[in-house]
Amino acid sequence: MSDRKILYLRQDEVRRFFAKIHDRRDRALFDVIYKYGLRVSEATLLTLQDVDFERGKIYIRRVKHGIGGEKPIFRDTRRLLKSYLEERQETGSALFTGRQGNLSDKRIAQLFKLYARKAKLDPEFSVHRLRHSIATHMFDAGEGVETVKDHLGHVNIANTMIYAQITNKRRQDAFQRLERSAEIVKTN
Numbered sequence: 001m002s003d004r005k006i007l008y009l010r011q012d013e014v015r016r017f018f019a020k021i022h023d024r025r026d027r028a029l030f031d032v033i034y035k036y037g038l039r040v041s042e043a044t045l046l047t048l049q050d051v052d053f054e055r056g057k058i059y060i061r062r063v064k065h066g067i068g069g070e071k072p073i074f075r076d077t078r079r080l081l082k083s084y085l086e087e088r089q090e091t092g093s094a095l096f097t098g099r100q101g102n103l104s105d106k107r108i109a110q111l112f113k114l115y116a117r118k119a120k121l122d123p124e125f126s127v128h129r130l131r132h133s134i135a136t137h138m139f140d141a142g143e144g145v146e147t148v149k150d151h152l153g154h155v156n157i158a159n160t161m162i163y164a165q166i167t168n169k170r171r172q173d174a175f176q177r178l179e180r181s182a183e184i185v186k187t188n
Helices: 011-019 024-035 040-045 075-085 105-118 128-140 145-152 157-161 168-180
Strands: 057-060 069-072
Touching: 011 024, 011 128, 024 040, 024 075, 024 105, 024 128, 040 105, 128 145, 128 168, 145 157
Parallel strands: none
Antiparallel strands: 057 069
16 A cells, blocks of 8 residues: 555535536536546547447546446436537547547646636646545545445556545544444443
């Protein structure tokens, strides 16, 4: 396990970030990046064929030797994607396009910085913070390391464990469980 501290957006910061996105494409784009813990380059690999609304699946291609595959589509992600696809520009083969074709890694990074600035987030934050955030939020939601590992497409569980840092929420939840536990001796 790594000693480095993973920097992520707290839930209130993620909400603030999304509150500043009114463009359908950008909202769908960053929703998919956050919800599926995508790297920017993985988001650019998505195509229209990767989204299967009938089956409720999205196909994720992972980079860095990650494990890709089909994942269920979150209900709100489905709604955002359908809304975006009503106005999607037919300028490229990727799922996310703009006036000049497929969105590039650089353009996505620029868009993230724009919305992060509007949300008054730390200017040092990059899109990759969304990947860190979903992993941490999944642990906070009580998901186990195997589920988070699968969700992020990690091959090695040690890569997932760096996200298992104890957050204030997890510490408080653990304390409350311990306080109610019959296994902890009551001394008064």
